[in-house]
Amino acid sequence: MCQTQVVNSTIRVTSVSDFLSISAARDPQRVALVDSATGERLTYSELDERVTSTAQVLMDRGLLSARVGDRVAILLGNSADFVLSYFAVIRAGLVAVPLNPGYTVSELSQIMQQCDARLLIVDSATGELGVTSASDSCTVVFCDEVITERETLRGFLKQSLRSLVRGKAPSTTVFPEVAPDDLALLLFTSGSDGDPKGVMLTHENLVSNVQALTDLRNPPTVSAEDTVLAVLPLFHVYGLNTVLALAISAGAGIVLLDRFDPVGSLEIISREHVTTVAGAPAMYLMWSRVPSVREAMRPIRMLSSGGAPLPPEIFNRFEELTGMRIYEGYGMTETSPVITSTVVDGRAIAGSVGLPIPGMEIKIMADSGEEAEHGDPGEIWVRGPGVFHGYWPDHSNGPDSNGWFGTGDIGLLDESGALRLVDRRREVIIVNGFNVFPREVEIVLEGIDGVTEAAVLGRSDSETGEAVTALVVLRPGTALTSDEIIEIAAQSLARFKCPQEVRIVESLPRSATGKIAKGRLREVYELDL
Numbered sequence: 001m002c003q004t005q006v007v008n009s010t011i012r013v014t015s016v017s018d019f020l021s022i023s024a025a026r027d028p029q030r031v032a033l034v035d036s037a038t039g040e041r042l043t044y045s046e047l048d049e050r051v052t053s054t055a056q057v058l059m060d061r062g063l064l065s066a067r068v069g070d071r072v073a074i075l076l077g078n079s080a081d082f083v084l085s086y087f088a089v090i091r092a093g094l095v096a097v098p099l100n101p102g103y104t105v106s107e108l109s110q111i112m113q114q115c116d117a118r119l120l121i122v123d124s125a126t127g128e129l130g131v132t133s134a135s136d137s138c139t140v141v142f143c144d145e146v147i148t149e150r151e152t153l154r155g156f157l158k159q160s161l162r163s164l165v166r167g168k169a170p171s172t173t174v175f176p177e178v179a180p181d182d183l184a185l186l187l188f189t190s191g192s193d194g195d196p197k198g199v200m201l202t203h204e205n206l207v208s209n210v211q212a213l214t215d216l217r218n219p220p221t222v223s224a225e226d227t228v229l230a231v232l233p234l235f236h237v238y239g240l241n242t243v244l245a246l247a248i249s250a251g252a253g254i255v256l257l258d259r260f261d262p263v264g265s266l267e268i269i270s271r272e273h274v275t276t277v278a279g280a281p282a283m284y285l286m287w288s289r290v291p292s293v294r295e296a297m298r299p300i301r302m303l304s305s306g307g308a309p310l311p312p313e314i315f316n317r318f319e320e321l322t323g324m325r326i327y328e329g330y331g332m333t334e335t336s337p338v339i340t341s342t343v344v345d346g347r348a349i350a351g352s353v354g355l356p357i358p359g360m361e362i363k364i365m366a367d368s369g370e371e372a373e374h375g376d377p378g379e380i381w382v383r384g385p386g387v388f389h390g391y392w393p394d395h396s397n398g399p400d401s402n403g404w405f406g407t408g409d410i411g412l413l414d415e416s417g418a419l420r421l422v423d424r425r426r427e428v429i430i431v432n433g434f435n436v437f438p439r440e441v442e443i444v445l446e447g448i449d450g451v452t453e454a455a456v457l458g459r460s461d462s463e464t465g466e467a468v469t470a471l472v473v474l475r476p477g478t479a480l481t482s483d484e485i486i487e488i489a490a491q492s493l494a495r496f497k498c499p500q501e502v503r504i505v506e507s508l509p510r511s512a513t514g515k516i517a518k519g520r521l522r523e524v525y526e527l528d529l
Contacts, residue, residue: 014180019207026251054161071115072117075122076121079256086234090184095183109133114198120138122141142161180204180207182203185205186201187201189333198392215357222250226275226301232279232307238433242337269296276302280307281305281310308430329353361384362382365378380411436496440497451475470501473505482502
């Protein structure tokens with residue numbers, strides 16, 4: 001049932017679910033997953049069998065009857081159920097749409113409508129949110145057993161996914177063959193116009209990025225002897241492909257952690273003998289404040305960071321405390337995600353995000369449209385098998401005819417050819433590694449009764465990298481306070497998108513064409529952002 005081909009004694013992997021089948025065949029009794037919340041432990045053999053059974057249920061015409069290419073949304077935290085659901089969706093030839101459980105009903109409803117999901121998989125923690133967000137044409141199925149008290153909810157199945165799997169007779173279901181360029185994953189990010197955009201990633205995109213990372217051997221990104229901490233959210237491409245799929249491909253053990261707590265996570269690292277950690281800058285900052293961090297990190301052989309630039313002061317401070325350097329990478333959802341990494345040449349240097357991974361090309365383009373002189377900053381363009389095929393549903397705004405995609409980020413190549421980031425995508429605010437497009441927040445603020453206009457910017461934050469700040473103009477006579485505006489906005493925005501600070505101002509500076517002159521906001525209002 002594994003979708004692989006043997007060519008010249010080597011295995012060609014078609015989808016990420018093949019990584020699981022291969023690892024299960026190679027070392028069936030190796031512990032694949034440890035769910036730190038429930039204590040559940042699954043071997044590779046058990047995980048592979050459950051994925052196969054779940055995929056059969058998803059395809060069964062008498063049960064859920066999903067068809068090849070249908071979108072299946074997954075609204076779950078980091079758990080064994082997420083892993084089972086994701087690989088089962090891929091194995092069944094369906095398209096996975098992971099969703100952020102921190103989103104509001106309005107945010108989820110908009111995404112669910114856009115992707116026209118056939119199924120939505122939830123659990124007892126996310127079920128009510130999911131049922132409320134799903135359209136009438138979407139079937140909601142719980143992956144756990146908590147059912148009876150929620151039977152009045154619309155669209156609710158009277159059986160859970162687990163009970164459906166248990167009640168299904170053994171089957172010899174033949175899973176559909178998928179082509180490398182078939183859609184596998186649809187990830188929604190906030191668009192610059194306020195609407196979510198669906199990034200279309202194919203099987204080839206995902207597989208190629210994992211294989212490029214496994215080719216790095218000095219030091220190896222992951223091996224079968226490693227135990228990997230999976231605390232980055234699996235609904236995000238970084239946690240999903242660079243942590244989960246990469247670890248599965250190597251046959252490593254994976255410890256799932258749904259919430260990051262600096263002290264609790266260090267205890268889990270020690271208890272489970274974790275050897276590899278992929279994190280975000282805020283994690284390393286918080287760990288550096290724990291007195292026992294040096295002792296707790298002794299089992300670790302590999303630390304990496306991504307999702308947002310790692311400030312040199314955090315890099316240096318962590319090395320001072322632990323004696324360990326953090327390998328940093330650069331990527332984006334549209335590139336599956338890794339573009340460069342300091343693991344490529346084994347040189348972890350503060351401020352550097354490294355060389356391109358195998359198969360990936362980068363170039364730095366000046367405003368003139370020509371390649372920038374070596375050492376000069378410009379927009380980063382990328383090309384390679386991990387680059388997406390455009391945005392949902394019509395492949396719009398994807399790579400050009402030569403396969404190049406402009407990231408919008410500004411960088412330069414140093415004397416060794418490694419990439420250094422100079423600036424982020426224009427106007428994007430990065431909170432804990434997640435992109436916040438100001439216009440999305442501005443639309444919500446401007447929808448509040450009494451608010452006439454709003455401008456949103458990012459400010460530096462020692463905990464999250466950046467935080468959202470809003471300047472708001474009120475209609476004359478309106479008595480809204482900053483706290484009230486934040487409270488109302490929180491009803492429509494995920495926590496990381498919601499403004500942490502709102503300043504009420506009389507007016508906003510404008511350009512000659514009448515647009516808000518965001519470049520002048522810091523100067524006019526003396527903002528220390």
